[in-house]
Amino acid sequence: MAELKNDRFLKALMREPVDRTPIWMMRQAGRYLPEYRETRAQAGDFMSLCKNADLACEVTLQPLERYPLDAAILFSDILTIPDAMGLGLYFEQGEGPKFKQTVRSEADLSRLIQPKMDDHLGYVMNAVSTIRKELNGKVPLIGFTGSPWTLATYMIEGGSSKDFRHSKAMLYSQPELLHALLDQLADVIIDYLNAQIKAGAQAVQIFDSWGGSLSHAAYTEFSLKYMKKIIAGLTREHEGRKVPVIMFTKGGGQWLDVMADSGADALGLDWTTSLATARAQVGDKVALQGNMDPCVLYASPDKIRIEVDRILAEYGAGTGHVFNLGHGIHQFVDPAHAQAFIEAVVELSPKYHR
Numbered sequence: 001m002a003e004l005k006n007d008r009f010l011k012a013l014m015r016e017p018v019d020r021t022p023i024w025m026m027r028q029a030g031r032y033l034p035e036y037r038e039t040r041a042q043a044g045d046f047m048s049l050c051k052n053a054d055l056a057c058e059v060t061l062q063p064l065e066r067y068p069l070d071a072a073i074l075f076s077d078i079l080t081i082p083d084a085m086g087l088g089l090y091f092e093q094g095e096g097p098k099f100k101q102t103v104r105s106e107a108d109l110s111r112l113i114q115p116k117m118d119d120h121l122g123y124v125m126n127a128v129s130t131i132r133k134e135l136n137g138k139v140p141l142i143g144f145t146g147s148p149w150t151l152a153t154y155m156i157e158g159g160s161s162k163d164f165r166h167s168k169a170m171l172y173s174q175p176e177l178l179h180a181l182l183d184q185l186a187d188v189i190i191d192y193l194n195a196q197i198k199a200g201a202q203a204v205q206i207f208d209s210w211g212g213s214l215s216h217a218a219y220t221e222f223s224l225k226y227m228k229k230i231i232a233g234l235t236r237e238h239e240g241r242k243v244p245v246i247m248f249t250k251g252g253g254q255w256l257d258v259m260a261d262s263g264a265d266a267l268g269l270d271w272t273t274s275l276a277t278a279r280a281q282v283g284d285k286v287a288l289q290g291n292m293d294p295c296v297l298y299a300s301p302d303k304i305r306i307e308v309d310r311i312l313a314e315y316g317a318g319t320g321h322v323f324n325l326g327h328g329i330h331q332f333v334d335p336a337h338a339q340a341f342i343e344a345v346v347e348l349s350p351k352y353h354r
């Protein structure tokens with residue numbers, strides 16, 4: 001395997017000194033890039049793009065050809081797992097993801113397939129190893145998964161949801177059923193992330209996109225508990241290097257104290273939390289990743305630069321910060337504004353690392 005030429009992302013996650021703040025963007029490969037839209041049209045639909053290792057590799061590398069990013073993220077989706085468990089994922093034009101089957105009863109739960117990593121999810125591992133080879137050590141590759149709670153919401157609702165009606169109803173009226181589903185998902189996710197690490201992922205992120213919809217008490221019992229189980233089951237060292245784990249609970253800024261004790265190396269933050277407050281709270285337990293509001297990218301390059309400077313100052317001097325957006329980049333962002341954002345981090349951050 002080619003030697004890693006740029007490791008400032010992995011170093012910052014482990015809170016080791018770096019020359020400048022590393023940066024990558026959630027959803028950095030996606031519809032805001034005209035070249036992504038072209039490759040996706042060539043693939044036919046979104047899942048065909050995920051299942052074609054060469055095309056998935058091509059779109060993973062597209063943002064790295066434009067911008068000086070410090071990490072690549074596997075092009076795939078969190079919903080590959082429920083799909084492999086037999087729910088039948090599909091995307092309707094102009095709508096979000098949908099499932100043919102839902103999980104709302106014991107009987108539904110017992111019908112779920114225990115997916116095999118080199119069979120049902122082999123296409124994800126092929127994409128990982130293809131991307132690693134093609135990256136040739138340029139930057140590290142991030143693997144990822146959804147959290148058990150986040151995946152469970154899609155499986156119970158049958159798609160995206162605003163109010164999580166069925167999943168929350170299950171949480172309060174059939175908690176044992178929900179726990180059984182979450183526990184099963186945690187076991188599948190452990191195998192899934194370990195397979196990604198074996199195939200070449202050099203860091204992993206758990207997207208707990210809907211953890212912030214839970215009450216304070218429910219967050220620890222129904223989301224954090226299962227993410228802790230996952231982290232405890234992961235391969236933490238591979239190819240002679242630590243494999244850092246990033247835990248991102250969107251809307252979870254009020255739970256940083258318990259999240260910092262989860263075993264994760266870094267916590268992702270959305271834009272509603274102050275980086276200064278978060279840093280004071282977590283101390284040297286974990287690194288922090290984030291947290292510019294993705295909507296700042298609708299402003300002018302000058303305004304973007306001012307906001308980058310403010311966020312860098314808010315974190316302050318020293319390592320332990322990975323710059324990112326507080327959530328995925330929107331499809332309507334001008335690629336030139338993403339460029340101004342990334343260049344501002346590259347140019348303005350070295351003074352915090354002297």
Ligand SMILES: Cc1c2[nH]c(c1CCC(=O)O)Cc1[nH]c(c(CCC(=O)O)c1C)Cc1[nH]c(c(CCC(=O)O)c1C)Cc1[nH]c(c(C)c1CCC(=O)O)C2
Nearest residue numbers: 026027028029030046074075076077078096097207209328
């Ligand atoms: C909740 C969630 C999903 N998928 C994901 C999450 C967690 C992150 C978050 O909170 O946003 C994670 C994800 N999805 C995708 C990636 C690729 C890697 C990256 O560049 O970050 C990652 C990391 C590609 C994608 N996943 C999807 C697209 C758009 C599909 C297209 O090309 O039309 C992409 C690029 C489809 C998808 N997939 C999902 C939804 C709700 C949708 C439809 C909404 C949308 O279009 O943004 C589920």
